[in-house]
Amino acid sequence: MKLQGEIQIYPTPQATAQAAAEAFARAAQEAVGRRGAFHVALSGGSTPKLMYAALRGLEVPWPQVHIYFSDERTVGPQDPQSNYHTAKVGLLDFVPLLAGQIHRMEGERDPAQAAADYAALLPAQLDLVLLGMGDDGHTASLFPGTAGLSLGGRVIANQVPQQGTWRISFTFSEINAARERWLLVTGAAKAPVLAQLRRGEGEYPVSQVSDPVWYLDEAAAADLPSNLDSAGS
């Protein structure tokens, strides 16, 4: 297990979010220029909220953007726990996207059926999968020790005993089939896992993400060697 990929470190969560949002806008413009559309999967949790706010002020070719989700909780779309709901109130309600451009995972349905239906609506290849990392090293809803870590296919229902629930999640094969993967990780609570990964220690799901770009703040990167590139300082 190693911390692999490109690592960018910024002074604060806000600076990290701004850098990721600007890179998102550039990636969207490039994908639209080359292929006519930008297919991007958003992550869940609370870390993306600052990036959503930053994106609202940027020039993004929204009419050509299709929004997907890399995981979802088994709740309805109005529930504050819903990853879709977080994206809706933080970003989707503020930008010119039609309903047909937003593809949410239906967390209110039977998770296995919702996962199968979601797999069927995905494009052949996503341009970008945005991901976060939990304090326990999980990413999307692929938690340590869960069956979903080794499942194939594109989208699965994953039982997560540590949360006492099921989740709907992209598989690692879907994540790693995308053109790009970015991990947005901020805060001191994430530092111990990142440091262990850097030392090649521990077994963490996030290390199964191939060639990610890491967007870190200094708090998350606090225990990494000081000779790593610091993009924002």
Ligand SMILES: O=C1O[C@H](COP(=O)(O)O)[C@@H](O)[C@H](O)[C@H]1O
């Ligand atoms: O459960 C989840 O957690 C991770 C990390 O969330 P964060 O709040 O620590 O950023 C998130 O990436 C994932 O999508 C989410 O469902």
